Amino acid sequence: MNRRNIVKSLALAGILASVGACAQTDDGDDIVDIAASNPDFSTLVTAVKAAGLVDTLKGPGPFTVFAPTNAAFAALPEGTVETLLKPENKDQLTSILTYHVVPGAVTSDQILGTQMDVATVQGSTVNVDGTGGKYGAAVRVNDANVTSADIMATNGVIHVIDKVLLP
Template sequence: MKRRSIIKSFAAAGMLAAVGACAQMDDGDDIVDIASSNPDFSTLTAAIGAAGLTDTLRGPGPFTVFAPTNAAFDALPAGTLDMLLMPENKDKLASILTYHVVPGAVTSDQILGKRMNVATVQGDTVRVDGTGGKYGAAVRVNDANVTNADIMATNGVIHVIDKVLLP
C-alpha cells in the first residue's frame, strides 16, 4: 500500500512540475524584451538578431536561456565575434546561440544541489552543476558561472553567465 502512495505522490509531483513549466505569465516582458532592455546584453541582442532568432525567442516557449554578458563575448578570441556576426556565418552563430537555450523554464531551485546533463535546443547537451562552490551555493554551466539567476520572462527564465558556451 505504501508503495502505491509513493508512486502516486511522484506522479502528482511530476504533473505539477509539468504544468508549472508550461505556465505562462500574462503580463511582462519576454526574453528578447528583457535582454534588449539591459545594456549588459547588447552583444547578445545583436547576435540574436543576426542569427534570425528574435521571433523564436519571443515565442511562447517556455525557454531557459543561459545568457552571456558583453564581457563574456569580449573574452572570446580576437575577431571571433566579428566573424560570427557576418551573414555567411548565420548558421554557425545560430548553433552557438541555441546551445545556450534549454526547452522549459528551469529555475535555480530545480538546479541547486544537482548535477545533470541537459539537452539544448541546438541538440547537444550542457553540463549543469548546482552542487555549490567554495563559498556557498553556486551553479556552473559547462565552464561558465551563473552570476545572476532566475530573471523571469513571460516565456521562460534567464540565467546570466560569465562565458560564452561553445558546442
C-alpha cells in the same frame, strides 16, 4: 551518451517543460524584450538578430536562456564575434546561440543541489551543476558561472553567465 543519461535528459526536459508552462504569466516582457532593455546584453541581442532568432525567442516557449554578458563575448579571441556576425556564418552563430537555450523554464531552486546533463535546443547537452563548489559559483553551466539567476520573462527565464558556451 548512454541510455541512462538519455532517459534522465528526456525525463528532465518533460518535467521542466510542464513546470515551466505553469510558471508563465501573461503580463510583462519576453526574453528578447528583457535582454534588449539591458545594456549588458547588447552583444547577445545583436547576435540573436543576426541569427534570425528574435521571433523564436519572442515565441511562447517556455525557454531557459543562459545569457552571456558583453564581457563574456569580449573574452572570446579577438575577431570572433565580428566573424560570427557575418551573414555567411549564420549557421554557426545559430548553433552557438541555441546551445544557450534549454526547453522549459528552469529556475535556480530546481537546479540547486543537483548535477545533470541537459539537452539544449541546439541538440547537444550542457552540464548543469548546482551542487556549488567550495570555491566555485553556486551554479555552473559547463565552465560558465551563473552570476545572476531567475530573471523571469513571460516566456521563460534568463540566467546570466560569465562565459560564452561553445558546442
